[in-house]
Amino acid sequence: MRQASAEIVAVGTELLLGQIANTNAQWLSETLASIGINVHHHAVVGDNIRRVEEQFRISGRRADIIIVTGGLGPTEDDLTREAFQQMTDMDIVEHGPSMKKIEAFFKKQQAAMTPNNRKQGRVFAGADVMENQTGMAPGMIVTHERKVWVFLPGVPREMKRMTTDRVVPHLQQLIGQDTVIKSTMLRFMGIGESRLEDRLHDLIQQQTNPTIAPLAQNQGVAIRLTAKAASDQEATHLIDQTKATIMEKVGDYFYGVDDATLEESVSSLLERRNQLIGAAESLTGGMFTEKLIAVPGASEICRGGIVCYDTKVKENVLNVSPDLMRQYGTVSKACALAMAENVCSLLDSDIGISFTGVAGPASSEGHPPGTVFIAISEKSGKQLAEKYTFQGDRQTVRNRAVVKGYELLYHLLK
Amino acid sequence: MRQASAEIVAVGTELLLGQIANTNAQWLSETLASIGINVHHHAVVGDNIRRVEEQFRISGRRADIIIVTGGLGPTEDDLTREAFQQMTDMDIVEHGPSMKKIEAFFKKQQAAMTPNNRKQGRVFAGADVMENQTGMAPGMIVTHERKVWVFLPGVPREMKRMTTDRVVPHLQQLIGQDTVIKSTMLRFMGIGESRLEDRLHDLIQQQTNPTIAPLAQNQGVAIRLTAKAASDQEATHLIDQTKATIMEKVGDYFYGVDDATLEESVSSLLERRNQLIGAAESLTGGMFTEKLIAVPGASEICRGGIVCYDTKVKENVLNVSPDLMRQYGTVSKACALAMAENVCSLLDSDIGISFTGVAGPASSEGHPPGTVFIAISEKSGKQLAEKYTFQGDRQTVRNRAVVKGYELLYHLLK
Incomplete structure (x- = not known):
């Protein structure tokens, strides 16, 4: 047929x-x-x-x-x-x-x-x-x-x-398999669909085999390459060639192929480095850790996490200083850094990551919904903390914070 | 027309x-x-x-x-x-x-x-x-x-x-606007679609207004009632009558109407009782806590949680006795109870819930994937622990464990 x-x-x-x-x-x-x-x-x-x-x-x-x-x-x-x-x-x-x-x-x-x-x-x-x-x-x-x-x-x-x-x-x-159709998905983060398409404009216009189709995704952007050829080998070759050209232009934003998720890419990087991570999560409520533990083999890279939604948990379990929280607030770079540092040592890990902010619908400590601080602290002493303002409702703000956390880790680890 | x-x-x-x-x-x-x-x-x-x-x-x-x-x-x-x-x-x-x-x-x-x-x-x-x-x-x-x-x-x-x-x-x-259509969704848990339909068989067969349509859902089962009548009042009356008949037969499994989720129902019950809950999550990796914190107003009912995927976290953060874990294993009723009890006191809450088990794909401690223990421990001293065997892949087992946890809580709190 x-x-x-x-x-x-x-x-x-x-x-x-x-x-x-x-x-x-x-x-x-x-x-x-x-x-x-x-x-x-x-x-x-x-x-x-x-x-x-x-x-x-x-x-x-x-x-x-x-x-x-x-x-x-x-x-x-x-x-x-x-x-x-x-x-x-x-x-x-x-x-x-x-x-x-x-x-x-x-x-x-x-x-x-x-x-x-x-x-x-x-x-x-x-x-x-x-x-x-x-x-x-x-x-x-x-x-x-x-x-x-x-x-x-x-x-x-x-x-x-x-x-x-x-x-x-x-x-x-x-x-009848006289033509082989091969398709692969290249996944990018930290770049919008229109900017990606802009950078690849000429290539997309001229390219017919493989075809190049940019797609907006929940986690970043993807490009689908679809090649038709007489053999599997030839189709693979066509895809590899075009992939190489794309990587020259936007390779900095690439994180994986096909069904790869950001959390899987981060898991693999941690496993390769033989490192353990632990998270202290306030507004994200366990979502970061949950995604990591969903990946089979999670025990190699994650011991667990602390969901410190309430200030008391930040203080009593994570040992964040009450003075620090009074002085800077819990929605602050200082608090995020202390959370990341303390969860790293509490869970005896190599890397600690923290999320604190305002998911909404109400404001908190004078910050509007969408204000989020993410910090990363390594056992080696290296630290970073960033402030973000995410658009959207409670669930969207929380989702975006988690995706951003994985992006930060990916750039740090790769 | x-x-x-x-x-x-x-x-x-x-x-x-x-x-x-x-x-x-x-x-x-x-x-x-x-x-x-x-x-x-x-x-x-x-x-x-x-x-x-x-x-x-x-x-x-x-x-x-x-x-x-x-x-x-x-x-x-x-x-x-x-x-x-x-x-x-x-x-x-x-x-x-x-x-x-x-x-x-x-x-x-x-x-x-x-x-x-x-x-x-x-x-x-x-x-x-x-x-x-x-x-x-x-x-x-x-x-x-x-x-x-x-x-x-x-x-x-x-x-x-x-x-x-x-x-x-x-x-x-x-x-011609002489009819009003009203529709409502009744939500049930702890009963399969086929068993629910079996119990309501005669009613579904005979009923024409409102119509009764059972639907499988991610969280349990739902029944949609749709009434046509000359007035809003009459349509509401028809729905209320049929709802009452349904509740007589399967009311034990009912948890909410329309867009209600199990975690929202549990949240409302906790809020009404003015109680706080904390979770110790091993295989579920934070999913239980995440769902609770997704509900606006979460701070009234949840301080946070401990993701204790690794034995060290169970021991060092949750203070579960190493002897107990050696004797019974971490996938056991005894460990689940200790986790629930300890997270309750660590997070200064009224109720502690715990999840420990084997998500898969591999077996663990001699238990096949799908083996899960869930325990609940109240500040008052009341405790329960149950063993479950869930079918499905890693993600499905974890999802089912969390839904079951909410079911147990709902029955306990209502």
Whole structure:
């Protein structure tokens, strides 16, 4: 199958009520584009068997590959199987391994398994069944009237894992691998999207293979390079060449490729240096430490942290001098430095980092919301402290403070 | 027009490439639901005139109201007008006020107006033209073969303003405002979606007004009740009645309505009791404390927390006895209890909560990933500790532990 076109059909009334956005379709579209499959339509239909079947008929007529998300769960609202059966007369059978898994889950939880849970272990006879690594309902790939139907769970985590592990390789084989599409994401921080685009303007204009697409991200900015070539080797070469040109222009802001996060990059740098870090967090409330401990292998680089939201904790646990806090306030460079220095020694670490400031909504100690001090203190005696003014609501201010902390560490450690 | 059904059609290849999610459809769906219009489909189609026309034909057959977003701009890719004209043979004419506005804009910017910008001032003859208060291209409402077609710009800010100002009043008049729609979300925890549905099975089957829709959520399960009535008072009464019946059956698992989160509910309970809480977090790495401090007013109920990922922090900061940890291990009920008790006194709080366990991917101290102990210790001396086995990857285990911690607290405090 060459130049296959795809359609993504989401089943779920919650989408039609506006309770959630169809981010599954976005992610799947991006993924299909990266392997050279054009998506021509998205469709969303509610949990209504007649309308789902009708939509399936429309989608089956106009696309070669139909990817259906949702409606595979245990409840009466989950009607994807039934609608497809009405259209195709395919048999639905119990899938042994999935049933066993569901039964084992309820046994392990010591919970009674209600009859509707058996529904999740039912699949189309002859389907290519895809095990659900992170949930219960398996996925399926079925061919009907020469169209390829892929059924995926609606839970994003489950859908993504199954797509990456099983659907992408299946489709790549299907469309014939005489061109290789390779894509990589270069990640930058400390530079805005427009400034990055400005610096790379000529390159972006002239470049066709790989294509260069700048994207705004939660943590900084990313550039997606997508190359088409006759071989994997050639595609890699094309990407490497363009990457080198980009690095010449904006390499100072680069921190990682693909799924790299700032906290992972900082973790790797700490691990390479064999150093431990500890954080004293006031307004960020544990967010900095939480992100670090989310990275597997965290015990090599972090013993823990102190959340010192209240002045008493700064004083009694972190031993910040009450005189210092009276004189300069807790939202001050002096307090931030003392917090970083003291958490470093209290947790017997090589580096201490601290966050103190005003998350809002109210002002504090005369400072408006968004005022944040971040300090870093090393065992070696080296110290730095910076004042920032972040825009946004309570949660945004706290998020930005944490990202900034990781940026500071990345520059310090690399 | 009564019981009108709507469809939202987005035109734009950027959606099919996954560059953005269709948040316009989400917002419009929510808005239409709030005035009692059921959305039965979303569709997304690229900037291809044949496919846009084909989609319009499908949408026009199945919906009473078709809302089209995007494709009204100045570029060659903007084909919404042309596709609708092909389908309907409607005339397209220049709209004087819109043309004047566009010309004035370019004059003010001292920029040359390229010819394609005139395209934006062109509308269907006889259309109800909606001025764009925040952008250039006007919107339109047209009736064709007794179906109502609403054309809106794709830029979310422009689309929202035009919808609120013009489309909502127009549609309300159209459907006749003799019904009020009211909706509320009831939130539950500690009960799975299938078990909840099982307990409410008969009610869900028989109930038509309000409708009852169970939904799986990140934190537990929710039920959306949606009532239609002649007055606000009557709709509220219908919801209250059904809510009472639901509470009789599953009230033990209820924690809040609408946008309530577990951590907000726990915060309110602590505030009402005038109590402070402190957490000692090992595998959860600060996530419990972070969520609590995200709630505005956190200083009333939480002084902070100790992230004691490493045994040394448990020992040196939290003063957990090394003998105890050697004898029982750090992943044990005994260690969890000591952590909870000690963090409570260290942070001079009324309640201490602790999390210790194995997030994975590797096992630890002979326990498989997913093994978690949570303990709560009160200043009054009351204590509890529970062992859990959570399924999923590192991040899921950590998330589930935190949600479980909030569940335990909620039951304790309410």
